[in-house]
Structure formats: structure tokens, C-alpha cells
Amino acid sequence: MCRVTAPSSRERRAGDACPGVSRPFVAVDGSIVRLRPAGQPVRIEVLSDLMDVIAGQQDPAIQLTSRGALQLRGLPDPLTPRIRDAIRATGLVPSATHELVRNIVASPLSGLDGAGHCDLRPVTRALDAALRTDPDLSRLGGRFLLVLDDGRGDVVGESFDLGLFATGPARCVVLAGGIDRGWEVPLAAAVPRLVALARQFVQAASGDESVWHVSELAVPLGPEPTAELDLPRQPERPLGAVGDHAVVAVPLGLLRPDHVAALAGVTDRVLVTPWRSLVIEKAAAALPELEAAGLVTHAGSPWTRLHACTGLPGCARSALDTRALARDLAPVLPGGHLPVHVSGCERRCGTPATAYVDVVAPRSAEQALSTIAEQESSWT
Ligand code: SF4
Numbered sequence: 001m002c003r004v005t006a007p008s009s010r011e012r013r014a015g016d017a018c019p020g021v022s023r024p025f026v027a028v029d030g031s032i033v034r035l036r037p038a039g040q041p042v043r044i045e046v047l048s049d050l051m052d053v054i055a056g057q058q059d060p061a062i063q064l065t066s067r068g069a070l071q072l073r074g075l076p077d078p079l080t081p082r083i084r085d086a087i088r089a090t091g092l093v094p095s096a097t098h099e100l101v102r103n104i105v106a107s108p109l110s111g112l113d114g115a116g117h118c119d120l121r122p123v124t125r126a127l128d129a130a131l132r133t134d135p136d137l138s139r140l141g142g143r144f145l146l147v148l149d150d151g152r153g154d155v156v157g158e159s160f161d162l163g164l165f166a167t168g169p170a171r172c173v174v175l176a177g178g179i180d181r182g183w184e185v186p187l188a189a190a191v192p193r194l195v196a197l198a199r200q201f202v203q204a205a206s207g208d209e210s211v212w213h214v215s216e217l218a219v220p221l222g223p224e225p226t227a228e229l230d231l232p233r234q235p236e237r238p239l240g241a242v243g244d245h246a247v248v249a250v251p252l253g254l255l256r257p258d259h260v261a262a263l264a265g266v267t268d269r270v271l272v273t274p275w276r277s278l279v280i281e282k283a284a285a286a287l288p289e290l291e292a293a294g295l296v297t298h299a300g301s302p303w304t305r306l307h308a309c310t311g312l313p314g315c316a317r318s319a320l321d322t323r324a325l326a327r328d329l330a331p332v333l334p335g336g337h338l339p340v341h342v343s344g345c346e347r348r349c350g351t352p353a354t355a356y357v358d359v360v361a362p363r364s365a366e367q368a369l370s371t372i373a374e375q376e377s378s379w380t
Pocket residue numbers: 309310311312315316317318319343344345346347348349
């Protein structure tokens with residue numbers, strides 16, 4: 001039931017198609033553009049401006065991705081100059097040359113709740129700036145991922161290329177290609193070390209288009225690893241009040257205009273997590289308003305475990321509107337402990353990396369319910 005799919009050799013031959021405003025991906029419902037906040041907060045004004053870009057669509061929504069990025073789809077192909085300019089005016093594409101490589105995921109509550117060893121927000125900003133100003137690193141590729149974990153263990157479990165794991169207030173282990181290859185360094189030295197490793201990767205992978213990730217290099221990056229990590233158990237994903245702060249999940253990862261309007265009433269910025277939720281500083285008292293707008297504030301909601309691939313109308317492979325089916329399922333979803341993923345076809349895009357209930361191309365909500373009951377019972 002748990003399936004993690006590597007890109008097929010055909011996909012590799014087709015190359016890295018991760019979209020951006022400089023290189024939209026064209027799907028059956030139009031162009032897709034992905035915008036990368038690089039682990040940093042996004043102003044609500046920016047979300048409103050993006051909503052204006054897609055305001056003419058039938059069901060406008062900003063998609064949140066599993067790397068904490070924002071995605072617009074259903075845009076014209078090619079993008080009109082007006083749309084391109086409107087997207088660039090948001091400031092979410094601070095470098096035309098490095099747009100696709102700013103893939104940074106950092107512990108979303110770092111510096112806010114005191115749970116990690118340190119506040120990684122300055123490190124995140126410094127890493128983004130260092131990536132953007134190194135001309136060679138524009139060749140990293142859209143699939144290359146950097147993770148910064150403040151020691152709580154929430155993002156180091158992602159499938160990453162380079163990263164750091166804080167081991168104290170001023171120390172960390174820099175990682176390359178996984179958690180078993182690392183070097184302990186002062187936190188202040190982590191960004192230069194990550195940049196040096198990224199440059200080394202670019203050189204080592206140069207000329208071989210089949211290498212997208214550090215783990216795929218014939219010769220491992222860096223010297224012999226010197227650090228062994230003692231990882232904590234992966235913490236529960238936060239939801240609701242975290243001290244004074246709020247974390248809200250976004251059903252199906254689709255941020256709608258009414259969500260943005262409600263957010264505008266309580267904050268001027270949010271941080272997008274890799275789990276399709278938002279961290280909102282000092283907003284714990286506003287959780288009732290956010291919940292009234294359809295954002296998820298408590299673990300009992302079916303939306304904490306119900307997911308769907310793109311499906312129709314965005315994906316030609318699908319025989320059904322997977323998200324409409326998920327919306328039909330939500331009010332009747334029985335209790336259970338596993339995530340439920342509705343896929344429109346056997347490719348199962350976006351499935352969780354952990355065990356999950358696998359609902360593929362159901363003919364109806366009733367059939368989906370019976371699949372869920374059958375698979376849940378086999379796990380109990
Ligand atoms: S799982 Fe199939 S239907 Fe769903 S988005 Fe992927 S290719 Fe399309």
C-alpha cells in the first residue's frame with residue numbers, strides 16, 4: 001500500500017520539468033507555474049495578488065505543494081505578458097536565473113515554539129541568498145532539495161539532497177544525500193558548507209542528465225562522513241494552537257479566496273509548511289475565524305487524512321474528478337488512522353511516503369468507502 005515512485009527512465013529522458021514562471025509546465029487545463037518561498041513567510045498581500053491572477057477560473061485556488069511551494073494552474077499557454085508581470089511583481093521570483101533551484105524546506109516552527117535547538121530563520125534566509133548569488137548553482141535542477149531541520153526531526157525525514165540537522169544552539173550536522181552521510185560543523189559554517197557541496201554536486205553531475213540527486217552520484221560527495229546522527233522520533237505534525245501561534249491545514253492543499261480573505265483578517269503573513277498547512281504567528285486566538293472559513297484547526301477533521309491527486313480536469317490520465325470525489329467523501333469518511341489517498345489512475349501521484357489507504361479510480365464515493373473499509377480492516 002505504501003508506494004514511493006522514482007521517476008521512470010522515460011521521465012528522465014524527458015528531463016526535469018519542474019515548472020516556474022520562466023518555464024511553465026503545460027497540462028491539459030493550461031500552464032502550471034510553481035512559486036518557491038524557499039522556506040520563508042509569504043505576505044497575505046502576495047496571496048491576494050496571486051488570487052487576482054486566477055480570479056477568472058471556475059474554481060480558483062492556489063495549490064500548496066509538498067515542498068512548501070505555491071502553484072497556479074489553468075493559466076494561458078503561453079503565459080500572457082500581463083500574467084507573467086503580475087506574478088513577478090509579487091516578489092516570489094527574486095532571481096530569474098535561479099528561480100527553479102530555490103527548493104528549501106526548513107522546520108516551519110523554528111524560532112517560534114522553542115522546540116528545536118535553534119532558530120533557523122536567519123540560516124534559511126542566508127542559504128537562499130547564497131544560492132541565488134552563485135551563478136553555478138543555477139544548474140542544480142528543479143528536483144534538488146535542501147532541508148534545514150532545527151533538531152526536532154520534522155523535515156529531516158524528507159527525501160533531500162543536502163541539509164542540516166541542528167545538534168545544539170550553535171552546532172549542526174551537514175548532510176549529503178541522506179541521514180547517514182554527514183559532518184558536524186558550527187551552525188555559522190553550515191551555509192558555506194552546503195553551498196560548497198552544492199557546487200561539488202553540479203560539477204560531478206555535469207554532462208550526465210540521468211543524475212538528478214546527490215544519492216545518484218557514482219562517487220559520494222565530500223570526505224568520509226564524521227558524524228553519526230541520533231535522530232529523535234518524528235514529531236506529530238502540529239495543528240491548531242502552538243503557544244500563541246496557529247497552524248491550520250488547507251483541505252486538499254487548495255487555498256481558496258475565502259481562506260485568503262479570512263487570513264487577511266488575522267495576519268499579514270503566513271509560512272507554508274511541506275504538509276499543506278500554514279503557520280500563522282500570534283494567531284492562536286483567531287482559530288475560530290479561520291475554522292469558519294474552512295481551514296482545518298483540529299486533528300479530528302477528515303481533511304487531516306484525506307488527500308487526492310490532481311485528477312480531472314487537470315490531468316488527462318484521470319477518469320474522474322478526484323478532488324470532487326474527496327469532497328463527497330469528507331463528510332462520510334469513517335474514523336481511521338491511515339491517510340486516505342484518492343488517485344485518478346495507477347500512477348498514484350502525490351501519495352504519502354508512509355502507509356496509506358490506496359483508492360485508485362473509484363467509480364463512486366460508495367465504492368471508495370468500501371475500498372477504505374476493506375483496507376483499513378486489513379491493517380487492524
Ligand atoms: S495519479 Fe494519474 S490521474 Fe492522478 S494526477 Fe497522477 S497521472 Fe493524473
